[in-house]
Amino acid sequence: MIFIAALPCRSQDVKWSLVWADNFDGPAGSAPDSSKWAFDLGATGWGNDELEDYRDSRENVFLDGHGHLVIRAIRTVAGEYASGRIKTQGRFEVQYGKIEASIKIPRGQGVWPAFWMLGKDIPDFGWPQSGEIDVMENVGKEPSIVHGTVHGPGYSGPGGISAARTLDGGRKFHVYGVAWSADSIDFQVDGKTYARVTRASLPADGVWVFDKPFFLLLNLAIGGEWPGNPNAATRFPKSMVVDWVKVWKPSP
Numbered sequence: 093m094i095f096i097a098a099l100p101c102r103s104q105d106v107k108w109s110l111v112w113a114d115n116f117d118g119p120a121g122s123a124p125d126s127s128k129w130a131f132d133l134g135a136t137g138w139g140n141d142e143l144e145d146y147r148d149s150r151e152n153v154f155l156d157g158h159g160h161l162v163i164r165a166i167r168t169v170a171g172e173y174a175s176g177r178i179k180t181q182g183r184f185e186v187q188y189g190k191i192e193a194s195i196k197i198p199r200g201q202g203v204w205p206a207f208w209m210l211g212k213d214i215p216d217f218g219w220p221q222s223g224e225i226d227v228m229e230n231v232g233k234e235p236s237i238v239h240g241t242v243h244g245p246g247y248s249g250p251g252g253i254s255a256a257r258t259l260d261g262g263r264k265f266h267v268y269g270v271a272w273s274a275d276s277i278d279f280q281v282d283g284k285t286y287a288r289v290t291r292a293s294l295p296a297d298g299v300w301v302f303d304k305p306f307f308l309l310l311n312l313a314i315g316g317e318w319p320g321n322p323n324a325a326t327r328f329p330k331s332m333v334v335d336w337v338k339v340w341k342p343s344p
Contacts, residue, residue, distance in 0.1 A: 106271070108190055108340035115336045120157025121150055124178060132177040132311070139219075142204075143315035143322075144175040152176040161334040163312045165203070173322075177311035185212045185305035186339050191227060192269035192280075193310070194335035199263070202322030203232030204313035205332040207268055209306040220248035223301035225277060228268035231319035232326075236261070238268065240279030242289050246298035253294070255279055255287030265335055274303060310334060 114128050131153070135145035144165060147153075152164050153176035165175035197205045206229045211222030224243040231237075241254040259266060259281065271278040271285070278285040291300045312332040315321040322328075 106190075107343040109343045110338060111189070111341050112184055112186070112339040113336060114161075115159055116155050116161040116334065117159055118155040118157070120155065122155050123148075123150065124153065124155065124161055128180060128183055129178040130181060130183065132179055132309070138313070138316075140313070140316040140318065142313045143202075144173040144313055146177040146311070147174050148176075149174070153178060156333075159335065161310070163205075163310060163332045163334070165198075165312050165314050165328065165330045167322075167328040173314040173328075175312045175314055177309065177313075179210075179307055179309045181210075181212075181307040183307075184339075185307045187303075187305045188272050188274065189342070190269055190271045190340040191308065191338075192267050192340070193227070193337040194265045194267050195228065196263065196265045196333040196335075197228075197230050197235075197238075198232060198312070198330040198332055199235040200232040200322065200326040200330055202315050202319055202326050203330050204316055204319045205230050205232075206309070206311055206313065207337075208309050210309065211301060212305040212307055220244050221301065223304075223306070224248075224252075225270060225272070225302070225306060226252075226254075227270050227279070232330075233319065235263075238266075238281065240270070240287060242277060242302070244294075244299055244301045246295055251295075253289055257281050257286040265333075272302065277302060308337065308339075310337070 131148040163176040207227045209225040214222035220243045226241040229239045241252045243252045269280040276290045279287045
């Protein structure tokens, strides 16, 4: 990956207005709001040699009744892995603004939680032409390190433009976000910017594709080329817990 250095934050001086949110209020054991979220389903490896089968079972994706979404990865009696992946595709897209989620991430070898975004035009142009903004990724073998990355034509996969941030101690909720404008994407943890991507950050053959609507995704992957597979020390189930997701626009 191409790593980028930290820069001072401009977005912290902007006043923001809330335009979309999900606080995951609802009865314990219920599904997330279907007017806001759809399920991605299957056991295809998702281009990363992942091991999980994404399901819409309440065993894998559910509200806990206390204002949280839980995405739970389990190991079945057959030794396979099942988990959840949800998206706002076809329900909500955003172009520019501040996109945040309050998340508590799991730990363990082979565990790969993520909050990310894909270009709305992915059905027409595919990946990486559609663009991808990884607001937060973590590989469980590095429980205190989160990554923010962008992918596009000329800088995808291992060549993505990325930055890492070390979290403070303890297993707790953190707010992961991006402040996205026509010319830059600021990666943030708890409202503080730790890196910025601009058009100048791209390689010579790179194309800036972050000037169109994107939709949101939340998932908990198991295994894959980056995190590696679970080992004997990885105890299941593993849960990614989301307190809220919010999207803001600059106030006039």
